[in-house]
Amino acid sequence: MNALKRSSQVAYKRWKDRNISFVTSQTDDKSVLTVHEEQPGKDEPGDEGVCTIQEQVDLEDSKNRSSGISETFTVEEAVEAIGFGRFQWKLSMLTGVAWVFWALGAVFEVLLAMVVMPTLGWKWLLAFSTFPLVVFAASCCWLPESARFDVLRGREDKALDTLKYIAAANGSSVPTGRLIANIQTDRGRITDLFIPEYRKTTLLVWFIWFCNAFSYYGIVLLTTEMFQAGSACSATDNSNMEPRCSLECNNLTFADYLDLLWTTLAEFPGILITLWMIDRIGRRKSMAICFVLFSVSILPLYACTQRTVLTVFIFIARACITGGWQVAYVYTPEVFPTATRAIGIGTGSGMARVGALITPFIAQVLLKSSVYLTLSVYLICCLLGAVASWVLPMETTGRSLQESTQSTMEQKNMERPHGSETTESSSNTCPQ
Known part of the structure; x- marks a missing residue:
């Protein structure tokens, strides 16, 4: 190796x-x-x-x-040789499956609220909602340990068993030789995200994560607010404004819960369509298309539409933003090298939480003043997200996971048209 x-x-x-x-x-x-x-x-x-x-x-x-x-190999080299680092459709599939369970959780929460809220109230709803967390905490002991962690702790045998299990699932074999630890003397820092090669990518990825969370939770909150108001036009009527500050919760009707369930089910087709599209047209185009379709789905909400039409377009908007966020989860670990991959994902997720914190002030507070201004904020945000996705410097479809910034730059140079021609001509001159 x-x-x-x-x-x-x-x-x-x-x-x-x-x-x-x-x-x-x-x-x-x-x-x-x-x-x-x-x-x-x-x-x-x-x-x-x-x-x-x-x-x-x-x-x-x-x-x-x-x-x-004997030859030696590291965990990173073994994972790439097995195929996970080179064939990103598996990473896309795993991320998509994770989002399917996210959607299942959202559907479960709506069904639970439909049963619990009219009788027991929101406190019992929160209590029952923690049950999946208890199940997860109890099942953590059966999760396989990271092979890299085992190697760093000196447990090479366990790490090799994990790699063999992964290789068997991928229909391949582990490289021959001795497994060694690739100790990072220079750990990634947040300042590494702003080196000249990655500064533009980092800022654009952060903004894309912000737009995804801002729009996703915004459409979720807008759904309940508009369903309570009855239509988009009546969402800003004075009759729906609270005359004074009150802690009383206005319960949704059974029809509201039913329509909310339909819009939540939109996440499933959004995930499946994105899984089909992501490796065919690329990550950047997939994110841009999802943002544009979300903005187009927002436009009919400006009109005084019927309840059924409102539900249909919210369904489409939620499917699009769910798919776009899924692509961001796939693109981010692919575009950053190993040293800064965790920092890139973590900071991107942090920007998403900022968007999730801000969106209630738009979807609930600003909506009471102007539904058109509220919709315009989400429309402009997603159009800017589409532009940010389109101008990303690197497309990661079909590209192997990179270990360092240098390897990323070398691969970009090798992938240029003149580079491929030179390599091809060089290979043809090798003596037989």
């Missing part, structure tokens, strides 16, 4: 700068690779030098195996 990585790095460096040559020497059973820079104008070894270097490294690797020197 190390020899293969070293071979590809040498070949890439030689391809990138044709004035560099390499000489391999053997000292104390160790192979030393020396770099020589050639003066322009002298005879260049050509692309055959790349093939010669790779043959030398491969020959060294075979000698090491024959002499009993």
